[in-house]
Amino acid sequence: MSPTRGILLKLGSVALFTVMAALVKAASDNIPSGQAVFFRSLFAMPVIIVWLLLRHDLKTGLKTKNPMGHLWRGLIGVTAMGFTFTGLGMLPLPEVTAIGFAAPLLTVVFAAFLLGERVRAFRLGAVAFGLVGVLIILWPLLSVDNLDRAVMIGVVVVLLSSVFRALAQIQIRRLAGREETSAIVFYFSLTATILSLFTLPFGWVMPTAQEAAMLIGAGLIGGFAQILLTSAYRYAEAGVVAPFDYASMLFAVVLGYVVFAEVPTVYTLVGSGVVIAAGVLIIWRERKLGLKRGQTRKAGLTPQG
Template sequence: MNALRGISLKLGSVVLFVVMSAMIKATAPDVPAGEAVFFRSFFAMPVILLWLAQRHELSIGLRTNDPVGHLWRGLIGVSAMGCTFAGLGLLPLPEVTAIGFAAPILTVLFGALLLGEKVRAFRMSAVAAGLIGVSIIVWPRLTLDDATRGAAMGVGLVLLASVFRALVQIQLRRLVAKEETSAIVFYFSLTSTLLALCTLPFGWVIPDAQDAALLVAAGVIGGIAQILITSAYRFGEAGLLAPFDYASMIFALILGYVVFGDVPTVWMLCGAAIVIASGVAIILRERHLGLKRGRTRAGMTPQG
């Protein structure tokens, strides 16, 4: 029963994160990415604080043994979020979602390079297949004619976001050894809010009523989604819950078509299928090897 509850919470978070991304995409033509990051982070904080208070974990969530570690997590996470939000303004929602699946694959490489983790043939083969899948998705966008230059820039931004998200996971593996998940969630919202304010001199705008409502709602929904994903890992193992991240592709395809009229290409669908299969294979292999990733994933968002 606990596993079913964990799956339900995880799926709920996946749906809400896709809805939040759609809201950010709807405002992207008018609102700079840095400003969107501020709204997403600032309006998530009251939700997270209320949740911590309701669980009598407010003192735990506000206590930290590694403020510098949280600052680094914030810097890298804000970079990932900003690149993702900018990419949403240039690419269809399903495509951004599919390219973002490169992050767990890159994490395996960074784990080997930066943490000295052993990566044997099976996981390395899955990584190689995943990178081929990403190449299939992005290849049609990499021409430099006037009609596709913006899309090529969007691909670059989302790929860069995936690199940052992979680095976030490496930083989180260091943080979870000495920090509670609730503190990681709270301090990311705090640091990302403050860091997003640094983009104020670079062209913030006063959003109209519709954009303002969407941005505030995106922040609140993002906060709720973060609570759901954190709670999910209290009830289910990482190896069981992590594959449900890929359900976001289904919801992104539906929202992309219904809201934005985005019709996925065959190349994008084929590449996404390869990337998803590779990611699931890596997760199942890590589960088989007994690698514990639950607390790390509980502190993550799809943007970083």
């Protein structure tokens, strides 16, 4: 184990995922979200396949005991990605990132209902605290004085993306008890590529050279980011690296300002702080109980607390 290396890998993955989102946002004026999902998934696959080959893990990545489970994970994940990409075209990058922090909070709730996890008062309180933070972020976006139809739709689709991202995590937990991580990564990219093709009749366009470069770049960067994320958990406990997910807010603020001239509101920053504090509290509670998410995935167990 090398916690420092694990943290650096996690920060690298978070930074790359934020760059990927910025590239998708930059192309969103002309490129529909379904087409963006296709490029993101298709061009991530060569990176993932090369990674599996280098690890001598390609055969493992192709083996599966639960093909329908991977199909459901793909359907849920593609839906989440599609909503996220749609939201990126409607809202500033920091706001999309901040609202997306609702996903891990919702995962706790869904795990109780769908996986039968025991969620005690501490974690329920932390989830409620985090959702207050989400409401703070949304307050100026949905206030009567500033109500805008496009913004309202953007808020709804980003919230929906958080719901489906949380459901995707539940499906991954179900798969992790029987499937290798490499198989989960490979089959998600494969199913996402195929499923996104079904959006072809709904307005795909011929991208310009610049748009094509941004979309291909988003796919390649997304693939590298996925590898860094997976590798991070090989070098450090999940409880150590998980809090660094929230560094995405810093990267989003910087990229949003430099690339899109977007300045986050005070509500966004304050609400993000509340949500981040809630997420860290949940992670701290799990660590205090001696529950490691990495062990949970491998053993197919469910955390309590």
